Amino acid sequence: MKVTTQAIAGTLESSDAQVMILPHSGSVKVELTSSVFDQYGDHIIALAKDTAKTLGLEDGLIKIVDKGALDCTIKARIETAFYRMTGQTADLPWEVL
Amino acid sequence: MAVTNRIRRSMIFLNTQRAALVKDAFVYHPDCVIFDLEDAVAEGEKDSARIQLYQTLKHVDYQGVERWVRVNALDSDLVNEDIRAAVAGGTEGIRLPKTETAAEVKEASAKITAAEKEFDRPVGSTMLMAALESPLGVMNAYEIATADDRMMGIALSAGDYTRTMHAKRTVAGTELFGARSQMLIAARAAGVMAFDTVYTDTDNEEGFKKELQLIKDMGFDGKSCINPKQIGITHEIFNPSAAEIKHAEHVLQAVNDSKENGVGVLTVDGKMVDVAWVEGAQRNLKLAKAAGIYKGALV
Amino acid sequence: MINKIGRDIPDEYLKNGVEPFQGIYYRDGYQYKKAAPTVRAYVKPDGNKLVDSIHDAVVKSGLKDGMTISFHHHLRDGDYVVNMVMKEIHKLGIKDLTVCATSLGKAHNYLVTCIEDGTVTGISTSGIRDEIGEVVSEGKLKHPAVIRSHGGRARAIEDGTVKIDVAFIGASTSDAYGNASGKGGKSDTGVLAYADGDAKYADKVVVITDTLVDGPNFPASIEGVDVDYVVKVDSIGDPEKIATGALRLTKDTRELNMAKEVAKCIYYSGYFKDGFSFQTGAGGPSLATTTFLKQYMEKDHIKCGWAMGGVTEPIVDLFKAGYVNEILDDQSFDLAAVASAHTQNHFEISASQYANPFNKGAFVNQLSFVILGALEIDTGFNVNVVQGSNGILRGAPGGHPDTAAGASVSIIVAPLIRSRMPTVRDKVTSVTTPGESIDIVVTDYGVAVNPRRKDLLAAFKDTNIPLKTIEELRDLAYQYAGKAKASRIYRPGRCLSRIP
Known part of the structure; x- marks a missing residue:
């Protein structure tokens, strides 16, 4: 699936992350701003790419502003932004998320 | 058998929309958490909260704290997906809001069964708790409590109830006596647990303690909490006191001794033991043991 | 060299008597001779210690390139003294100074300028925060910064590891002879505990106050017998920021x-x-x-x-x-x-x-x-x-x-x-x-x-x-x-x- 419109999820509160998904052709690109960039930057970028792959995203820009969120929150915000972009609200494939 | 027997003095509501709240609420040592998808979550964030719920259930080790999910009302278009996410994530139980009839419990149970099948979870492993929030719900308390094998307990939710009763919230809780008594009788008759409504004036520690003492004396099993600071106080009141534990030990010791010695009349601390004491003593020691304040071997 | 707790301390730091950590009680029983300041005698009974400005005090103190000056932080985030003194020193073009402070934070940000242009090339302190912390962390200070505990700083001054040439001591009140205290005045700091060793061991001691009182200003934290010059300024600090209104107990x-x-x-x-x-x-x-x-x-x-x-x-x-x-x-x-x-x-x-x-x-x-x-x-x-x-x-x-x-x-x-x-x-x-x-x-x-x-x-x-x-x-x-x-x-x- 390719990103056609933009979508946003999450907040800038402590322990949360705000994720935007935007059209970007060619590949999945991750842009990260993080309060813990030095320590977890590479890890978060890998997590975002992995999540995108699971969701079947072929291209798009994932912009993350991270405020020290745990993995489960970062993943959740990316998935929320993704489903907001696709408009799917029911019958999510929970077993693979 | 879905329903597990355990100590449930405190159940704390967590707004699942807020990452900071759900990441490690187990540090406050509640007996149960309730991940809320209903009232606390803003309309536009229901999807976000639900996905956060699933990832939290799936990935955050809650250190043995029992995890419940308050789903949206049965007549909403959110409840199906709420139940699917909760069951897929492996929640221990689902709290159904605004329950008024046994049929609703059965309907929710059927949805849970479908989700258990879909996500390969043992059918019947997810518990149910019904919140009674209206006069009709309170009137049907016994039918609701006995509607399904999944039923662990019933809980009073006073906000909507008081409104529909045309009553006023009072410090003494006068307006809730009827509902509290009725649902407690129903719960005991049905053999399920009973939980009291939240105390919203979080800064009023004295008032909170009084209400806890009241519901404990009435026979409630626990209380729904809305602020982490209420957890410690709830446990403090619900835990048997040192004197109660001591007395219970004496009673049970006397019972054991009489079995060994064949003595017919039991006395404890100079008083004759009433048979009714024995059950209470056992209950107190079990509670004390589960709370980690009794380490003896009498129960 | 690997020290006792397994940290590698580069040899370049282990000079001038600096040893790697060897256990918390390693120096127990250690014998040493205390350092002593070089003092100018005030024999004639006409000594007037009052000088007109910080500029004059700096000049009179004989401060030169490469010397060590000291400050305390009892005025905390409201401190004007460090910046006032450093600005005068900067104007005089004195270079290569070491600042021996009891703590450094946002009230002392003029030091950033001084570090960047070589006015200050050494720092030793018991605390380092905000912009100064960042500048030093970026490696802009010429010599390695030395961070000592409060007790460690007092020790280093007394055993001569640190030699203070000129101590600048902000004081809430002082008399004309330099009996100074943290009590009273416009900028009450309660105590002046950290400046005690500075006054006793520095060669030259300058008291800076905004409230001159009649002598003797007793009880005095800083005694006039140790003080060379007294400067009266309009204000040594912002009382609002010296003491926080109330450190509230947490509700979390x-x-x-x-x-x-x-x-x-x-x-x-x-x-x-x-x-x-x-x-x-x-x-x-x-x-x-x-x-x-x-x-x-x-x-x-x-x-x-x-x-x-x-x-x-x-x-x-x-x-x-x-x-x-x-x-x-x-x-x-x-x-x-x-x-x-x-x-x-x-x-x-x-x-x-x-x-x-x-x-x-x-x-x-x-x-x-x-x-x-x-x-x-x-x-x-x-x-x-x-x-x-x-x-x-x-x-x-x-x-x-x-x-x-x-x-x-x-x-x-x-x-x-x-x-x-x-x-x-x-x-x-x-x-x-x-x-x-x-x-x-x-x-x-x-x-x-x-x-x-x-x-x-x-x-x-x-x-x-x-x-x-x-x-x-x-x-x-x-x-x-x-x-x-x-x-x-x-x-x-x-x-x-x-x-x-």
Whole structure:
């Protein structure tokens, strides 16, 4: 699936992350701003790419502003932004998320 | 058998929309958490909260704290997906809001069964708790409590109830006596647990303690909490006191001794033991043991 | 060279008598000759110490390139003195100075300019924060910065490791002869404890005040017999920022729960006896401990003999209510502490009396309990309070290593995870306080006791203190936050390598 419109999820509160998904052709690109960039930057970028792959995203820009969120929150915000972009609200494939 | 027997003095509501709240609420040592998808979550964030719920259930080790999910009302278009996410994530139980009839419990149970099948979870492993929030719900308390094998307990939710009763919230809780008594009788008759409504004036520690003492004396099993600071106080009141534990030990010791010695009349601390004491003593020691304040071997 | 706690200290730092850390009691029994200042005699009875301006005082003091000057931080975030003095020095074009401060923060930001253009090329301090911390962390200071604890600084001045050429001492009040005090005036700081050694050991001493009073200005923290010049300025500081209005007790349940566990540890430690002494840091959970300590004191009818340290309102409240007999004050943190400093049984002590292990009776060595914070703790119980996990200098050892080494029971209280950063970890970014002096670590996920303290482990055995090993705490931190990668800009050697 390719990103056609933009979508946003999450907040800038402590322990949360705000994720935007935007059209970007060619590949999945991750842009990260993080309060813990030095320590977890590479890890978060890998997590975002992995999540995108699971969701079947072929291209798009994932912009993350991270405020020290745990993995489960970062993943959740990316998935929320993704489903907001696709408009799917029911019958999510929970077993693979 | 879905329903597990355990100590449930405190159940704390967590707004699942807020990452900071759900990441490690187990540090406050509640007996149960309730991940809320209903009232606390803003309309536009229901999807976000639900996905956060699933990832939290799936990935955050809650250190043995029992995890419940308050789903949206049965007549909403959110409840199906709420139940699917909760069951897929492996929640221990689902709290159904605004329950008024046994049929609703059965309907929710059927949805849970479908989700258990879909996500390969043992059918019947997810518990149910019904919140009674209206006069009709309170009137049907016994039918609701006995509607399904999944039923662990019933809980009073006073906000909507008081409104529909045309009553006023009072410090003494006068307006809730009827509902509290009725649902407690129903719960005991049905053999399920009973939980009291939240105390919203979080800064009023004295008032909170009084209400806890009241519901404990009435026979409630626990209380729904809305602020982490209420957890410690709830446990403090619900835990048997040192004197109660001591007395219970004496009673049970006397019972054991009489079995060994064949003595017919039991006395404890100079008083004759009433048979009714024995059950209470056992209950107190079990509670004390589960709370980690009794380490003896009498129960 | 690898020191006793396994940290690699680059050889380039091990010169001029600097040794790697070799254990907290390594210097016990060490004999040394105290340093002494070079003093100009004021024999004629016409000496007038008053000079017109800071500029004149700097000139008269004979300050030259390469010298060492000193400041204290009792004026805290409201300090005007450091910037006023540094601006005059800057104008005079004096270069290559070393600033020996008791702490540096945002009120002293003119030092950033001075560091960037070589006016200041050396710093030694007991705290370094904000812009100055960043500039030094970026490597803009020519010589390595030396961070010493409050006791370590007092020691270095007394044994001659640090030679102060000119001490600039801001004082709330002074008479014309330089009898100066932290009490009274427009900028009341309560005490001037940290400047005591500066006045006694510097070659030239300049008192800067905004309130000249008739002599003798007794009781004087700084005695006129040690002072060369007195300058009156319009204002030495912003009273609003000198003392925080009130350090409010935390309402955060997580912090309160941690404070409760700390008090419980104190109660069951075996050292909680009538006349006990304690010190607590000003962090949320540390400070909140006082509330719960009070409950235990009431319960067992026990009183505290003395409380020491940076004094705060909660301590003053206990003191006023009769739970604490005496206060030993080396720094007044808030308005309540400043006000209390004027009352009976609230005593000012010097930095050396407080924490210098090279004198003959530092009060830290008589402490029953100390409750301290931490940025990071490793599985060897080593604590970092100075350097953020991203490598930036952003804290103060203050009396941390001194009190931890001296107290019968030293307790660290900190959340296990801060904004995803694990507090308990395999290795701290740099060591401020060595693990052999840390006894208990209290976190929101459980409590770890240093295995060296078998007495405490035994005392806690039948309590409901949620005991875990330090490794279990680390594992929990990594389980929830994920293992952090070591910071890219971490430079080994910027750590306290030698104690004291």
